[in-house]
Amino acid sequence: MTPANTLEVGARIKLLRTNQKRTLQEVADSCGLSKSMISKIENDKTIPSVATLVKIAAVLGTSVSSLLEQEGWNKAIVTSRNTAIEKLVKTEKGYMIFPYASEYHDKKMQPFLFVARKGEVIPHQLSHEGEEFVFVVEGSMKMQIGDTEYVLKTGDSLYFNALQKHGIIPISNEVTYIDIFV
Template sequence: MEENKNITVKNLKVGARIKLLRINQKRTLQEIADHCGLSKSMISKIENDKTTPSVATLVKIASTLGTSVSGLLEQETWDKTSITNKKTAMENLVKTEKGYMIFPYASQYHGKKMQPFLFVARKGEVIPHHLSHEGEEFVYVIEGSMKMQVGDTEYILKSGDSLYFNASYKHGIIPISDEVTYIDIFA
């Protein structure tokens, strides 16, 4: 008996959603890896939820699969509003392959024009890296301090500081304080 190929994405983790999209598009792991500039092994680990990809990696995968980061993260419900309390966000942080923790806000809100994330980065745990992707970003530091490089310019951001920039420029962060908590909105 053939399985139903119109599988719902509700309650699937991001890796399973990526795998489902790839299979529905009849694309191979290698093809997705090549388009994203990643290894086949890394795509497999992501699809099998053995690693949590960085946001930059999610952007590349989403673009390759013809969707958005929000499309990979959204649940099937269609709410007109989305509210998240601090406790829920902090308890559901997920550590990425780059060493920082993320929480995607408003995962149940479909068709977003932006994707807000809560980030927590700890000194000594973040793997230094620079990335670039399509779109724009807005960063707002809630607590702590960090160095943020955008292109050739380095910024020191402290609690209450913000930065808006074109995400096509290479960018990355390094915590200065033991821990930095910030909001990063991708549009």
């Protein structure tokens, strides 16, 4: 691996992580690495081992080869339902997440599959730049946006400004939903 390729790998990792709205700490914890190590990799201060690249790729829902590839960062991406379900990752807040199209880089939106189970989600609210579109695939949940609470059931959707504090609580035993960040 040449230094030029290393620089691109770090930049690709950072791009994937930030597009997924994930923190350095969250990725570090999921990989079993320190926050400092992930930062060094993203900023090309260290060359990651293959084992480390494997861990990072798995956490970001991509492959090592995708991180290393020079070409094809804007190709069409197909994800089977089984792949999405098999690659769900549990977050520190108790819900499971799968980032669609991780291999498609420099995208304008980031679609996620979320699965949340009653009693497992730690109540919290967050806000960030951009807009979100939520579509409930199966189940039901409460979604708090600012001071307003919405009850969403299978087939319902919600579009909102993500600068407003927001969070979800499952009503059904399990709720599956698509959340698209723009």
